[in-house]
Amino acid sequence: MTRSSGFTLIELLVVVAIIGILSAIGTLTYSGYVKAAKRSSAENIMQQVSLAQTEEYSLTGEYWRSGAQDTTTCSANDKDASIALEAALFSGKEVITKSDSGFNMCIFGSASDYTIKAENADGCVLQLPRNGIVDAGNDKC
Numbered sequence: 001m002t003r004s005s006g007f008t009l010i011e012l013l014v015v016v017a018i019i020g021i022l023s024a025i026g027t028l029t030y031s032g033y034v035k036a037a038k039r040s041s042a043e044n045i046m047q048q049v050s051l052a053q054t055e056e057y058s059l060t061g062e063y064w065r066s067g068a069q070d071t072t073t074c075s076a077n078d079k080d081a082s083i084a085l086e087a088a089l090f091s092g093k094e095v096i097t098k099s100d101s102g103f104n105m106c107i108f109g110s111a112s113d114y115t116i117k118a119e120n121a122d123g124c125v126l127q128l129p130r131n132g133i134v135d136a137g138n139d140k141c
Contacts, residue, residue, distance in 0.1 A: 039126070039141055041101035042118045046128040049096075049105065049116050052089035053130075062111035063130075064088050074106035076119040081106035 056064050066074040066081055075081060082096040082104045096105050103118040103126070116128040125137040 038101045038103070038120070039124070041099055042103040042105075042120075042126060043128075043134050045096055045099060045101060045103070046105065046116045046118055046126065046134065047132075049085065049089065049107070050128060050130075050132060053107070053114055053116075056089060063109060063114040064107060065109050065114060066106040067108075071108040074108040074117055076104045076106040076117045076125075079104055 053063050056062075064085075065071065066084060079097060085105055085107060086092060086095055086097065096103075102120045103124075104120070105116060105118045107114050107116050109115050109130075114130055118126040118128075122140055123138065124141040126141065127135045127137050129135075
């Protein structure tokens with residue numbers, strides 16, 4: 001009788017199944033890390049915008065906001081709001097639009113108070129009021 005060396009079909013199927021399970025777990029974990037990194041990047045940019053708001057207030061006596069009047073909300077779902085914000089507070093430097101966070105931002109409020117709003121394509125909404133505490137406005141973050 002000759003002795004065969006090699007793997008049986010069952011052994012190969014078990015190995016393929018194990019590799020499939022490990023890759024599925026790895027993909028989910030990686031997606032979570034990417035999402036958290038993008039959110040953290042957006043929060044850091046919001047802090048930069050907040051510092052720029054402080055400088056704006058010290059120069060002009062009022063905070064900058066998206067739109068010319070007092071508002072209770074703004075739309076951050078397009079890039080135009082971020083471009084306008086960069087033009088007003090960062091002399092046109094691409095602080096928001098150049099980042100890989102995937103968030104667009106706008107500012108609403110009044111001359112004496114403001115809230116920075118960041119929104120991405122997945123519907124995650126972050127808000128940073130003047131007190132400096134980031135609030136995830138929904139569970140999509």
